[in-house]
Amino acid sequence: MKLINWSYAKRYNIKAVFDEFPHVVVLFRQIGGYYFIFSMKGLTKEHIPTRQDYVRMEYLLNKDLGMLDAYIERKYKK
Template sequence: MKLIRWTFSGRGRIRAYVDMFPNSTVHLSKIRGFYFVRHIQWDDWDPIVENCDLKEIERLVNEELDTIDAYNKRRNASS
């Protein structure tokens, strides 16, 4: 999976688009220094989004925005 593009949408939120779900918009919010998927505007033309896809999207966005360290600390704490 690859991040196609992302944009700020105000109030600490981001809209992201990935190659596996090109017609769907992923909305992410920032909390404690990293971004997490808030919801997805899913399109019928795209495949169904699974939990593993959500985690991969979060990882891609946090890598792109250089918040991956905070994200990894959060992931390790909940394991």
Template sequence: MNVKITKWGFTRRNSIKAEFDLFPHSLVILRKIRSFYFVYQVHWSSLDPIVETRHLEEMEILVNKELGYERYYLNRRKM
């Protein structure tokens, strides 16, 4: 994985806001769906590179791993 979490925290309504090293000026909002978190919004800054789909998936894996939901996230298609 190329992306690393630099900072994260809970917001209201079961959401998480996170910052990542490759996108230091952009804020990522993740929301809980079932037993894991998905990227809901990216408040992208033009100072950062363009966020690609592969980056979003890496972000989701990192946050779910951090919170202990990685197993649920990886098995999400089987549910």
């Protein structure tokens, strides 16, 4: 999976698009020192991301923004 594009959105959010889900806009919010997935727009019943996809998306965005250390050290890890 690759991060195609990201941009800032209203209220300190970030919108991102990934190559495996090009029709889905993923909205991230910041908590602590890292970003997490808040919502997704454009999902279809045929192609729903798994938990592993969510984690990979969060990882890629935080890596691109230089917040990977905070993301790895977060309290809730599974």
